[in-house]
Amino acid sequence: MSEEEKRTALQKTEEELRRCEACPLRRDCLAPVGGFGAADTPLVLVGEGPGGVEDDYGCPLIGPSGQLLDKALWAVGITRDRIYTTNVIKCRPLNNRTPDIAEAAFCGARFLEKELAVIRPKIIVALGSVALHYFGGSDLRILRDRGQWFLTAGGYPCIATYHPAYLLRLTGKELVQAKWDVFHDLQAALAKAKEAEPAYVFKSEAKINLFDLCKKRERT
Ligand code: SF4
Numbered sequence: 001m002s003e004e005e006k007r008t009a010l011q012k013t014e015e016e017l018r019r020c021e022a023c024p025l026r027r028d029c030l031a032p033v034g035g036f037g038a039a040d041t042p043l044v045l046v047g048e049g050p051g052g053v054e055d056d057y058g059c060p061l062i063g064p065s066g067q068l069l070d071k072a073l074w075a076v077g078i079t080r081d082r083i084y085t086t087n088v089i090k091c092r093p094l095n096n097r098t099p100d101i102a103e104a105a106f107c108g109a110r111f112l113e114k115e116l117a118v119i120r121p122k123i124i125v126a127l128g129s130v131a132l133h134y135f136g137g138s139d140l141r142i143l144r145d146r147g148q149w150f151l152t153a154g155g156y157p158c159i160a161t162y163h164p165a166y167l168l169r170l171t172g173k174e175l176v177q178a179k180w181d182v183f184h185d186l187q188a189a190l191a192k193a194k195e196a197e198p199a200y201v202f203k204s205e206a207k208i209n210l211f212d213l214c215k216k217r218e219r220t
Contacts, residue, residue, distance in 0.1 A: 001118070006039035009118040017090055017111055025091035025103065030055045030217060035086030035115050036210070042122035042200055043078070043193040045069075046112065048130035048163060049089030049099050059214040060085050061127075065164040066210065069127075072164070072179070076186045079204040084119055088112055088134045104134045116154060122196035124156045125189045128163025136160070147185050149192075157192065161185035 001009065014034045020026065033050040036059050045061075053063030061069050070080060089099045089107045099107075112134075116124075126132045129142040135152040136145070146160045161182050170178055190202060 001120075003040040006118050010035070010039050010115065013111060013114045013118065016114075020090070020110065022110060023091075023103065023106055025089065025093055025099070025107070028094040029092040031058065032090040032111075033058050033060055033087065033092070034090065034111070035084055036060055036214075037080055037084035038082055039084070039119060041083045041119065042197040043083045043125070043189060043202065044116065044119060044121040044123070045083060045085045045125045045127060046131045046135070047085070047087045047127040048165075049087045050092040051096055051165070052092070054087075055092040056216055057211070057214040058217050059210055060087050061164070062210045062214060064168060068164040068167060070208070070210075072182050072186055074203075074207060075183060076190055078186070078190060078202045079208050080210065081204055081208050082200075082202050084115070084121070086112060086115055088131050099130060101133055101138055104130055108134055113154070116156070121156060123189050123193045124152065124158040125186065126158055126160040128160075128166060131163075132160040142166075146181065147188070159185055159189050159192075 017032045017034050020032055033054050047061055050060065051063050054060055088104045090111055093099050124135065126135050132140050132142050135158050136150050142160060142162065146162060149157055149159050152158050162178055167175060167178050
C-alpha cells in the first residue's frame, strides 16, 4: 500500500470508529479516540486508553502523560508526527479506571488490529501493562518484562516500557530510574526501527505541539 492508500484506509477506520457503540464503554466518554501520526511509519506506540484530556481533544497521549512521552521521544530522536501513536481501548473508561483484559481484547480486535493491518509497522512499543498484556499475554509483568523483545500474535516485534502515567506517580530515585528505563527502551525500539527502515526520518526539525493540531470537541 502507498502512503496515500494507507492514509485513506486509516481515515475509513476512523470514520467507523466514530460510529462505534459496540460496548458499554462508549456510554461514559465524549467519543472514541483514534490514532495520531504518520501512516507509513515503521514505529507504532500503543498505550492503554484515553484519559480525560485525550477524550476532550480526540487525540491519544495529549494530556500530562503525552507531554512527558513527547519529552522522552524528543530526547531519543523521535517526534510524534513521524510515528503513529494509538491506544488498545478507544473509549475512556469511567473515572479513568484501568480497562480489563476482556475490554481490551474486544476493542483491540475491532480497531487497533485494523490500524496495524494498514500501517504494518516494523516495531511496536507497548506502553504499560494493558498494552503489554494485549500483545504478549496476561502472564507478562511490566515491572519484570519491560525492555524485553517478543513477537506479537500478529508477528510484530514488540518491546514494552512503562506508561508515562506511571512515571507521573513516581518521585525521587524511583522516578529517575524509571525515566532512564523508558529512555533505553525507546532507544532500543528506535534502533531496531532504523535497522528495518534506514532511510526513514523519525524526528522532525521542530517539536510538535499536539494542542496546535487537535481541537477540543463537543459531546456527540
Ligand atoms: S471501547 Fe471500542 S468497542 Fe467499545 S464502543 Fe468504544 S470503540 Fe467501540
